[in-house]
Amino acid sequence: MSENEVPDEEKLQPEDEIKKIFSNTGPLAKILPGFEPRPGQIDMAEAIQKATAEQRHLLLEAGTGVGKTLAYLIPLAVAIRDSGKKAGISTETKTLQNQILEKEIKILKKLGFSIQYSVAYGQGNFLCKRRLAEYVKRGTLYPDDSDLLDNIIRWSRSTDSGLRHRIPFSVPNRLWKEIQRDPDTSPNQNCPYYESCFYQAARISWYQSDLIIMNHSLYSSFLRNQNSLLQSLDFFVFDEAHNLDKIMTDHLSSTVSMEGLTQIISYVWDNGKGRLSGTRNREAEIRKLVEKIYAEATRFFGSLQLRENARFERLFKPLADAELVRRPLEQLRQLVIAIAKEQGLSDSDQEMVLIEAFIKNSESMETMLRILEAWDENSKKFVSWKFALKTDQLPGLHTAIQIAPLELSDFMNQILSRLHKAVFFVSATLSVNGDFFHYLNRLGIHKDKMDARVFPSPFDYKKQVIFYTSSHITDPRSDNDKFIENIGFISERLVRITGGYAFLLFTSYKSLQETYERMKHLGDEGFTLLVQEGQSAAQVLQTFLESDRPILFGTNSFWQGVDIAGDRLRLVVLTKIPFDTPDDPIQEAKYEIYQKRGLNPFMHLSLGNAVIRLKQGFGRLIRTVNDRGIIALLDSRLYHQAYGKIILQSLPECTHLQKLQQVEQFYPNLMANQVSEEKN
DSSP, rough: OOOOOOOOOGOOOOOHHHHHHHSSSSSHHHSSTOOOOHHHHHHHHHHHHHHHHOOOOEEEEETTOOHHHHHHHHHHHHHHHHHOOOEEEEOOOOOHHHHIIIIIHHHHHHHTTOOEEEOOOOGGBBBBBHHHHHHHHHOOOOOTTTHHHHHHHHHHOOOOBBBBBGGGSOOHHHHHHHHHHHTTTOSTSTTTTGGGGHHHHHHHHHHHOEEEEEEEHHHHHHHHHHHHHHHSSSSSEESSSHHHHHHHHHTOOEEEEHHHHHHHHHTTTTTTESSGGGOOOOOHHHHHHHHHHHHHHHHHHHTOOOOTSSSEEEEOSSSSHHHHHHHHHHHHHHHHHHHHHHHHOHHHHHTTHHHHHHHHHHHHHHHHHHHHHHHHTTTEEEEEEEEEEOOOOSSEEEEEEEEEOOHHHHHHIIIIIISEEEEEEESSSBBBBTTHHHHHHHHHHHHGGGGGEEOOOOOOOOEEEEEEOOOOOOOOTHHHHHHHHHHHHHHHHHHHHSSSSSEEEOOOOHHHEEEEEEEEGGGGGGGEEOOOOOHHHHHHHHHHHHHSSSEEEGGGOOOOOOOOTTTOEEEEEOSSSOOTTTOHHHHHHHHHHHHHOOHHHHIIIIIIHHHHHHHHHHHTOOOTTTTTTEEEOOOOOHHHHHHHHHHHHHSSOOOEOOOOHHHHHHHHHHHHHHHHHHHH
């Protein structure tokens, strides 16, 4: 036995090690200044440790301030070290991903865990050396890009990662599309740049890692493409899991469009001639089929015109004409396969890259067309709708069809039963009035497959938050102009109380603009008004942090994933209960399913979605024990509709006031307590 090796009898059991790490005299207390044990964090860490040992799945709601990231990372690190197994973490936002990399991973290292980790990115994030060389050889269509291309070439020779976000200068999307890795046409071993390929090097590091971090979108793509990486991860955490079902549905959906069809054909036929040398003597056959496909597709998509001013229209009947597009596409695929065999092409031939891309994408398009042909048989599994599509490749607007899965139960069964041994769904907002039925229903998971736990926030919301509501605000459904007038008046009163430092959050851009027009005069009084328009959320947020007395008017992206600790944020106004858009095609179809099952779709679907989103908006204000401020929910339906009680019971218990005069009187004391506690 070496002098550094711990005798077996002195080794702690995993559950005892977890308790020690999080104790007030343990390793965390020694490396983190001001660390104090949090009962919720310890309970959550112990629950995850036990679940990894027993290979069970868990649903975990961890309130703001619990310290959920360390609560799952540390037991994962213990399990990886002791079992030799691997783990993965998926987040919704880059903010949390960066936090894990820049903060929590470093803490693990200080605790003595020598875990090899990596971050997985989608293929489009990587520079492709082959495509860059081909683009340089072809010559750029944009003269101004010449210097930029020289800079990219120099960067490509010095970078280890080839990742776009690490380029120290801006690259426009139109150029990046030409030189990024393309999953369809970037070959693997057959590529002359294979040995120095950035993406292949990253893939090798993923498989060699103990812990892989990715986002929900990439996980969904891996799931759709049956990527073997997922199966190598025994334990998996979906953090920020409250929107997981929506993200998965988006990435598991398919689009049928003329643009997509043109792209598929372009692998073997472009600019009126064949792209493959082996097709020269069969060009007439190929031309005839391509012309047939385009003729039928033009008729097919031309027959799908939308009504005037319609954003989309659901499809309810089989589209028999889809077969007229599918059959010549199938024939072209079979002809290309025959030509490849005649030429004796093997995987080492460069042209096989184009052939394989054509075959794979053609088969996918044929499958979608078959679904549309036999819609009566598929309508229980999918929802489809036609919509107007604008693309770079084709001028004007074109009608396209979207096909989305209605339920995720098959995918979830694959995740829980075949891919991972223990899966953890984690967020601060998963339950509705303490019940997880709504969230499990959205994912298509039966409650018997999953235990659920709630770890309450350690924050004292009654001391830290004034929660303002009013029963006298006009219902927007009865008089929207009067509602906007009420919102503008109350919001102005509230921002004057706090001196700005406010988020005003809306469910529609129209309401945002109308309210801004009523409040823009505050810009002449020393307030800085910021409207989320033409800038990224990150840019607007940075301006907010640097401005004097800022008031931010925001929509979707500011309801969640934005963390501002301290007195830079003192007021959050939630202008309306954030119900789903009623004309969303997926929501429409799910409503119908609930009705057929004898369930109230509003109570079992819309209300739950609204509560979870409200809890996210609510969570923007209080990020630490020292934060103080006002949260206002300006929707009188809280008082005039039966579901208002469910919403109020789902939110943290605060100092609840219903008169603006009370808010004015109470706010100075609230902030004075913040100052005194910070001094202590």
